[in-house]
Amino acid sequence: MSEAEAEKKHLVRIHIDRQTFESPNPTTGAALYELGDVGPHKKLFREVEGNHDDEFIPREDEQVHLKEDDHFYSQKATTIFVNGTPEAWPHRKISYEQAVKLAFLRGQSRFTLGTPEHYAHIPEVVSFDAAGENDIYRNIQVADFNMLNAAMAVMKWKKLCGFYADDMREHHSLYTVATHGLTKEDKA
Structure with a gap:
């Protein structure tokens, strides 16, 4: 053959x-x-x-x-925004449960610090636009994420006050659940 x-x-x-x-x-x-x-x-x-x-x-x-x-x-193709992040959604409908899965199986927790010496990065990472009518659907909150975000912010504040060492001096951090990744940006 x-x-x-x-x-x-x-x-x-x-x-x-x-x-x-x-x-x-x-x-x-x-x-x-x-x-x-x-x-x-x-x-x-x-x-x-x-x-x-x-x-x-x-x-x-x-x-x-x-x-x-x-x-x-x-x-x-349909693009939906979950927690402000565009996601390709291949189906015609999305249920509340599917939206929550997208939001939190890939969820993110962020803190951003501004000081009198270092604040120029804030408009790049924090939106000051008026909240849209349906923004609640982009920002679904759960207790463990709120706790994580609060803990990260308090630790950063303690680093700023000298309680903890601060080798990285980051002013913006983003934790992503799906990849278990923590990014650090905007060093002072």
């Missing part, structure tokens, strides 16, 4: 936005977006039988296993 015949044997007929294509199997999400000419502001979904949500296919290099005559469709 020639190499071309072997490759053709691994091709699968699929449908993207009602057009028929042949695709290698397995493939990647990025390759499917390219094959179907799915624009940058659209998301791709695989149709799923039964009473289940269709499967979102990320535009990434992870493998996607295909079945003969799989049907895919694209739709305009």
Whole structure:
């Protein structure tokens, strides 16, 4: 069997936005977006039988296993803002529980310090705009995050007063739950 015949044997007929294509199997999400000419502001979904949500296919290099005559469709991507952070949301609806998961499984806690000597960074990291009508949905609060934020602020105040050593002299810190990362910026 020639190499071309072997490759053709691994091709699968699929449908993207009602057009028929042949695709290698397995493939990647990025390759499917390219094959179907799915624009940058659209998301791709695989149709799923039964009473289940269709499967979102990320535009990434992870493998996607295909079945003969799989049907895919694209739709305009929706960006929602959770705690002020833009999140791509591939579904038409979002429940309160899903919003809370986005907000707090990837949640962030921030403190920002301004002193008479060092305050120019504040407008870059703190919004002074009037709160919008629906801002409560961007700032869902839970006790453990409030406690963490208060503890971080008190420790920074104690560092400023000389109670603790302050080698980094940061004026802005951001803790992210999902990555367990703490960033420090704006050194005095």
